[in-house]
Amino acid sequence: MVSSTIASAFRLSSLSRSPREGLEVFKDGSSAPEVTKVHPYNFGYDDLTPKSKKRHREISCSVPRTTLWLCLLFTSIVVGGAVGGGVGGAFSIERARNKGRREGFSLCSSLATPISSSIPTSTISSLATASPTAYAIAAPSAVASLARVDCTPDAIVKSMFNATASFQMHCEAEFTDNDHIVITAYAFDDCISACERLNAWDKGRSENGCMGITYRMNMAESFKTEGGNCELKTSSTGTRGNRNAVSAKFCRDPECKDTAF
Incomplete structure (x- = not known):
């Protein structure tokens, strides 16, 4: 009796309640709305690596x-x-330094080679004292003897400055006449060219130009006694022998058919 009463009360209570969402019963035959299921990226499993550590x-x-x-x-x-x-770069610099040392050693070795004893003392002195940028010729007093002149008696020689100016050679002889001037000449050609230049400058204005020259090869002694070794003569008439001298008469024509006196 009691059980039937409780069952009746439960049915009445169920009928009086409002239907819950999702549990409705559609009596008209329509289907329930479709539900889209969204699964997590790990399909329900927990991610063992926290997002902060993964990042x-x-x-x-x-x-x-x-x-x-x-x-x-x-x-x-x-x-x-x-x-x-x-x-x-460091190795390159070191190689360049070593090369410079070797070249410097070779240069010093070549400079240390003894100079041949055949070179005159005056030449060695001039080489030792010469400036690398300017040539300084030895002083006349320091040159004992000049090179011997290749002389042929009565040979005709020309001035290096004027091919028409001729001179006739007198070997191992000196002119004793007066001098126009005495100068220093380190070569025979310089002496006869000085005579020709004097005549070119004078142009016949004076009574006597340069009539001849006497060139002395013992320079130091001639410089001490005469003041030079190249004598430009006013006349060439008087001569005397001198093995250290060579003289030449000035010719009035290129073939020396007429010599000046």
């Missing part, structure tokens, strides 16, 4: 891992090139 593995120092590795590779290449270049 940390992909990005280091706020830079993506790929970019970081590229930067490290580029930096290593640049540093390696700089170190290699520095080492190579």
